Amino acid sequence: MFSSLSRNDWLLLIVFSAIVLVLPWALQPIGAAYPDLLQKFAIFGIFAIGFNILFGLTGYLSFGHAAFIGVGSYVAVWSFKLLTMNVIPAVILSVGMAAVFAFLIGYVSLRRSGIYFSILTLAFAQMSYNLAYSVLTPITNGETGLQVRAIRQTAETSLRDGDVRVIDQLFGIPEVGVPITNLFGMKMSGYPGFYFCAVLLIICFFIAMCITKSNFGMMLKAIKSNQNRLNYTGIHTRPYLISAFVISGMYAGLAGSLLAITDPIAGAERMQWTASGEVVLMTILGGAGTLVGPVLGAGLIKYAEQKVSSWNEGILHNALSALPDGVEDFLVGLFSFFVGEGWHLTLGFLFMVIVIFLPGGLMEGARRIRASFGRDNSSKASGSKTVSQPAE
Amino acid sequence: MSKKLIVNRRSVLKYGGAASVALATPYFFTRGALAQSENYRNAPTGGTVTFGFNVPQTGAYADEGADELRAYELAVEHINAGGGGMLDTFSSAALRDAGGGVNGKKVEFVTGDTQTKSDAARASAKRMIENDGAVVITGGSSSGVAIAVQGLCQEAGVIFMAGLTHSNDTTGKDKRANGFRHFFNTEMTGAALAPVLKNNYGTDRKVYHLTADYTWGWSQEGSIQKYTEPLGWETVAAVRTPVGAGDFSQYITPILNSGADTLVLNHYGKDMVNSLTQAVQFGLRDKQVNGKDFVIVVPLYSRLMVQGAGDAAKGIFGSTNWHWSLQDDASKAFVQSFGEKYGFPPSQAAHTCYAQAILYADACQRAGTFQPSVVGAQLEDFDFDGLGNGPTTYRGSDHQCFKDVLVVKGKENPSTKYDLLEVVEVTPRANVEYPAELLGGELGPYNDGAA
């Protein structure tokens, strides 16, 4: 399957890996080099790459992918509570369970296409969210969210409030208070957590690349450009679509488990439709159908959410203190609309500007810049040959 | 672990070391760097110390969050000045004697947006801890968020001073050594409200509960039942409503035929505004059932919500942590300083957040350090007064404040748009106290986040 990758693809993979791994230093100047945000970049990068396998390649717009993130998170936390704080079983179980859910939802939803498909996925996700928030509280711990606890003292304590961790107990691993997730003894919070996510991001990127370049990927793109023609030629498209749906669901499940690994809590809000909408926006913002675009989009939105929202007036005054007083006050007044509590406004403008002027997302912008320098060759080298084929 | 790496990496960069070496050799520099300073998370090194204010800036509680932030800014102002507002009336003189700042350091702050979502709140708290070096996280406007952030602060090794959170679990089932709450809870609401309800509405009532279908709602419903049923009140039905339902008509009409003469709305925020408005529209309050006037009770009130519900809230009983119309010196001083700065009176959310900031700073000053375990020990079983709630104790066994609880009523003839609640009764602290074991949970050990 690797034979379908060209030399340029390998080059892209290497460059991508290198950039991801140096992020803790590269992002220092913009104040984004701290573990939590870096982890979020990687995790939502994985989510967006997976989403793009479905949406970017087949054009099927799912509005319910957050459900799989939620499933992944809950399964991971249950794995911590029942089995072990080691992350390997959590990852495997989450991805597996997300695949099962994705198959069930996909099997039903993919009987329809277009907006009908979107609403079906939305409906499933909203049902999951509503139930997880209230009726399923015994499994999800509702609004408070499912958390890792200390080993329970008596069997009467409910499993939500006290853990058993049979594997860890079997090996006699000592615990003080509430333990932290680990990979064979290496703690999975902070920078090690980021590198764990980063490595998985690179692997996921590689897999997505292989899928895009494979025959399977070609088939998915064919579905996007003209499904009817495929049907007329006697090709059953549904198995392909279901596979793509399940794969992207597994990516989401992995992202969900990583959220729980770097921060062992699982809450229902992760499944809300706004969370599903967020990944759609990430993908379109970066460039649907491209490999790098969704990761970029994910980074940008998470940066806005975390950093732009924190720039209060005090910080603005500090940043602009070099300017004359009147100008400073004016600029602070102007910017304060867009940062701090107004960060949603920035996001709104960003969406509009990008989609109006750069229909193919940020990757389209990058391509145009390169094209304007007359270096057409390099645009192919970026591996974004599928760029800006907007999804219909 | 993560902490080691941060300190490690920073110190390496500071001394011009090769950055790549930093991640490869986690232990070397850490010991050296921490040897000079105190060994706990985000120990301030320069002349300033950073507080992290984590409040909802977007979403349904954005106005409440904005008010919390105003209160924090005011608190920081007063702490840095060594006086002003309730700091002047506060029984502990440590901060006033220090003459500005805490432990000789000027207080600075960073802010984060919780969005009233656990994930977002934890992410912004992590940013303030990992990136901005905050020694304390405080604020918030819902219990789900408070519990999530409290858990995070325990793991990270900083103190969490909860903002507005009313669920029992915050200092019950989910309590943590590093977490402290000044606000009251559903248990206290039940205990404070029941006698007032009995005096006004008698002992023979048939009650219909509409309850927001999540942890806080259930806990509130349980507390009201626990304290009113011994008085002779009888629960006809307790119906769960989805959070954010918007239109509650399909839950209100069954009340008409249920034979109930009392409706308890265990809702908060937008849900409460909507369900109360609509219940009044359905003419429930004009009805006569079982020969008695039909009444509505809203266990947890906030002035901002009453503002949203408008006329519907008039004459309806509820409880609140604090109200600006209180006439003690501390409350007057607080309202005065807040009002002069912002032009309107503070909400209860603003009050609890201001108090939490002052209490934390004071504990640090008395401890002489910002180390969580030492600061926490100063807060435990700390008796104080002069913060607007009368004599108060931070109970050591569950890190919950015990103080008087206000029973309030929607005012019939408000003179201004802020004058919406009138204090009916101040339930003395002794009546709302309960043993810490009642709510379960375990504090566990303090976490200093030390390397």
Place this chain on the structure above:
Amino acid sequence: MDAIFLQILNGLDKGGAYALIALGLTLVFGTLGVVNFAHGALFMLGAFCAVTLHRILNISFERVSETQKDFLGNPLKEQVPYLQEWFGPQVSEFLLDWSVPISILLAIIVMGIIGVVMERGLIKHFYKRPHADQILVTFGLAIILQEIVRHYFGANPIPQSAPDVFAGAANVGNWVGLGDNVIYPWWRLVYFMFSALVIFGVFAFLQFTTFGMVVRAGMQDRETVGLLGINIQRRFTVVFGLAAAVAGVAGAMYTPILPPDYHMGMDFLVLSFVVVVVGGMGSLAGAVLAGFMLGILQSFASMNEVKSILPGIDQIIIYLVAVIVLLTLPRGLMGRKGVMED
């Protein structure tokens, strides 16, 4: 029996609101082929037309009161509305009391203009663009509109009251021969009548006017209509303005039932999409039918008797129905083949 009757009333009332919100959405789908994620925001703007009118009528000057004190103990500055000063308290009271119904006029004008500007300035450029782009751009616009409203009105809900005549509940039970316990708020009855009227009006407009005929023809086959030399573009602008105005009045009239806040549009967005899709994309009758159907089913699912058998059913009923309908009827209740399926 009483309970069931009341739940039917609830269902009709809800259904009216759902149908009214979904109507504009499906109109835009059907004619322009645009997925408008800002439709919820238009509903919200309509609601704030009512708030704004109330504020305008209340514009006041300050007069220092001799008797009352404010919260800081200074003499209270009383707010006296200009209206009261100019026309006397009676007129002023009357206008304030009736501000919600009066705001319909404001909402029609303002929202119509906003709709036309939006179509000419933005949506026009997105007819040929993929749905994903339409979603992103209108979603961005919705966020911007929402944040602007928040900036001026805050995040807290702002209560609006119905005219005093409609306050309280009507004794519906007596009208139909049921018990005294069957009462229903006047304003909800008014809202139901109002929504029925608007829905009827829109249908009549499309059915019986030449303009409507052209629009309907355009919905069937835009190119052919264009080839006939009819300026379908200009008519589509009007249709968008109409959709915005319908959303606007729906929002303005809803304010006494649901105190409006800046986020209410988003809360209704998903719901209105579900209604439109269950009804069938681009079908007006379908949207109305689906609105009433979902409203009634939601009401019945919330009954204690039902909930005790199926806990949590009221939380998911809408989505469950959507799934069942879409799986049994490929294009919703009354959808046409080929619309929004690719």
